Amino acid sequence: MSFFKRLKESIASKTEAVTNIFKEGLVKTSKAIVERVEELITRRKKIDEEFFEELEEILISADVGVNTVVGLIDSLRAEVKARKIEEASELQPILSEKLVEILKGKDDPELRMAESGLTVILFVGVNGVGKTTTIGKLAHKFKSEGKSVLMAAGDTFRAGAIEQLEVWGQRVGVDVIKQSAGSDPAAVMYDAVQAAKQRGVDVLLCDTAGRLQNKSNLMDELNKIFRVIQREVPSAPHEVLLVLDATTGQNALSQAKLFGEKSGVTGLVLTKLDGTAKGGIIIAIRNELNLPVKLVGLGEKMNDLQVFDSEQFVHALFAGLIQGKDEPASEDEQQQ
Numbered sequence: 001m002s003f004f005k006r007l008k009e010s011i012a013s014k015t016e017a018v019t020n021i022f023k024e025g026l027v028k029t030s031k032a033i034v035e036r037v038e039e040l041i042t043r044r045k046k047i048d049e050e051f052f053e054e055l056e057e058i059l060i061s062a063d064v065g066v067n068t069v070v071g072l073i074d075s076l077r078a079e080v081k082a083r084k085i086e087e088a089s090e091l092q093p094i095l096s097e098k099l100v101e102i103l104k105g106k107d108d109p110e111l112r113m114a115e116s117g118l119t120v121i122l123f124v125g126v127n128g129v130g131k132t133t134t135i136g137k138l139a140h141k142f143k144s145e146g147k148s149v150l151m152a153a154g155d156t157f158r159a160g161a162i163e164q165l166e167v168w169g170q171r172v173g174v175d176v177i178k179q180s181a182g183s184d185p186a187a188v189m190y191d192a193v194q195a196a197k198q199r200g201v202d203v204l205l206c207d208t209a210g211r212l213q214n215k216s217n218l219m220d221e222l223n224k225i226f227r228v229i230q231r232e233v234p235s236a237p238h239e240v241l242l243v244l245d246a247t248t249g250q251n252a253l254s255q256a257k258l259f260g261e262k263s264g265v266t267g268l269v270l271t272k273l274d275g276t277a278k279g280g281i282i283i284a285i286r287n288e289l290n291l292p293v294k295l296v297g298l299g300e301k302m303n304d305l306q307v308f309d310s311e312q313f314v315h316a317l318f319a320g321l322i323q324g325k326d327e328p329a330s331e332d333e334q335q336q
């Protein structure tokens with residue numbers, strides 16, 4: 001059975017709607033990688049050193065990352081040799097398989113929740129990456145699953161951050177625990193955990209100030225927040241999610257490396273995948289870091305947050321090719 005058929009069958013049980021959300025969100029990245037690979041295959045026809053060099057360049061320019069690309073190309077070379085493949089057209093399924101291998105290796109998309117009682121999830125990341133938006137979207141997701149949610153406005157540093165969270169609170173119907181701008185974020189967290197416990201809330205989502213990873217005083221602030229939360233709920237925080245902006249490509253990877261080491265990060269959220277051709281960064285992040293990608297942002301609306309699923313990701317990335325193989329593309333896709 002062909003790789004594409006297997007991939008299709010393996011996702012058959014999942015809703016078409018979710019796949020479509022990924023597909024729409026990944027159009028730019030898909031164009032940057034898949035269309036160029038297809039063009040290369042059609043043009044060169046045979047697999048030789050120049051073919052591999054061009055393929056390397058395509059993947060690097062889609063921000064898959066030099067280290068990852070070098071490893072990927074080496075394993076493709078070995079596979080081509082072992083399977084005695086000469087035709088470039090035969091490489092597509094092998095490339096997809098290798099990508100799934102890299103992405104799947106560290107799959108752990110489920111958010112860790114408290115066994116009973118309150119779950120606390122902390123969000124960290126530099127300014128403007130999409131933390132507040134992600135918290136709002138996740139609050140909506142939990143609510144639609146029937147959970148009660150509270151949000152903590154821990155970014156007391158940036159003017160407007162509290163109001164922005166309140167706007168999301170109103171939009172999704174979730175209360176926000178806040179103090180005035182400039183107050184101690186650890187005090188906000190204390191209030192929020194108390195309120196969450198008193199109200200018997202299921203999930204508390206905590207915003208924090210966007211901080212530079214090399215500012216040790218800001219790291220101290222984060223540690224203080226940890227201590228306050230842990231004193232009140234010993235098993236918390238259940239997740240510390242580092243939010244990264246996919247449009248920044250390699251910069252997102254360096255932030256993950258620096259931040260991940262220092263602040264007890266347990267998982268990643270990659271936002272704005274819809275707005276970039278640099279979605280290949282997710283492959284680099286998965287290959288180079290020991291941190292799971294838990295959620296991806298595929299737009300600005302409430303429902304544009306998805307639990308990361310590597311098979312759906314690769315399926316969406318290669319959707320055009322898969323459809324080209326065994327079913328006609330829809331009108332929409334033909335226009336893209």
Ligand SMILES: Nc1nc2c(ncn2[C@@H]2O[C@H](COP(=O)(O)OP(=O)(O)OP(=O)(O)O)[C@@H](O)[C@H]2O)c(=O)[nH]1
Nearest residue numbers: 127128129130131132133210271272297298299300
């Ligand atoms: N297209 C797109 N835009 C997004 C996504 N996530 C967030 N944004 C936009 O990115 C911008 C920044 O998002 P914020 O949530 O304000 O970022 P933040 O990290 O909270 O910023 P600070 O509060 O400054 O730390 C906003 O305009 C969001 O609408 C996404 O998945 N896709």
